[in-house]
Amino acid sequence: MPGAATAAVDAVVFDYGGVLTGPVRESIxxxxxxxxxxxxxxxxxxxxxxxxDAEQGTPVHRLETGELTVEQFDTLLAAELTTVDGRPVDPVGVLDRLFAGMRPDPAMFELAGELRGLGIRVALLSNSWGNTYPRALIDGLLEPVVISGEVGLRKPLAPIYRLTLDLLGLPAGRVLFVDDAEPNVLGARAVGMRGLLHTDAATTRAALAALVPGLRPRP
Known part of the structure; x- marks a missing residue:
């Protein structure tokens, strides 16, 4: 929700899928x-x-916290799906195929790099569905990198945001969280962080330009 915060920030925490990548819905x-x-x-x-409204402990929740393997989740998901011609869904590699079209968004990585060059901390907070992250791109740019399956916590529950804040060593009110899923933005706000709902690179850049001195509203 661009414009929700007006004071400067010390750190920006990005989600991965759908924020630092193109829209996940297109890959799906x-x-x-x-x-x-x-x-x-x-x-x-x-x-x-x-x-x-989903009760805690669904297959997605357990996948995100690392309690289910990708292979176990693939089997559970395939069993719930139907095809247009009545064939069973092949459970092998379901998530690989689901995410096959998801690619890093160069405009968002450029934005993160500009923020860092202006002295703003940039970090990653992502719910993992067994994704393979481009660590060569991420590790040299974003710090800390908090991935749900590695820490056993998930958005939008408060502990994963608090862990991220602890690793940053910053007060919640000085940190802006950017996600394309509104429940995750609301979860960040619930612990005192700023929250920005991402729709596209241009809109997010414009919103951040209002918070970060020296950041251009357009690349």
Missing amino acids: AAWLKADGIEPASFSRTLKAWLSR
Whole structure:
């Protein structure tokens, strides 16, 4: 929600999928089409496992905290999906295929680099679905790197935000969290962090330019 914060910040914490990458929905749409999966079956399953009303401990929650392996999750997800021609969904490599079209967004990595050059701390806080992160890009730029499956915590629950703040060593009010999922933004705000809902690189850059002296509103 651009413009939600008006005072300067000392650190910006980015989500990964859908923020530092292109939209995840585009990769999902390509996977659904390629595998011939009924979109409604995926939407129904995602809502049951990931909506705000979902009880704790769904397969998505356990995947994000590392309690389920990718292979175990693939099997559970495939069993919930239906195809347009009635074939069973191949459970091997489901998540690999789901994320196959997701690529780093050069404009967002450029933005993170500019922020760092202006003296702003930049960090990563990501819920992992077994993703392979481009560590060569991330590790030299973002610090700390907090990935849910590595720390056994997940957004939007408070402990993972507090861990990130502890690693930054900064008060919550001086840290802005950027995510493309509103529940995760609200979770950050609940612990006192600033929250910005990401829609695209240009909008996020413009919002940050209002907070960071020297940052250009356009590249």
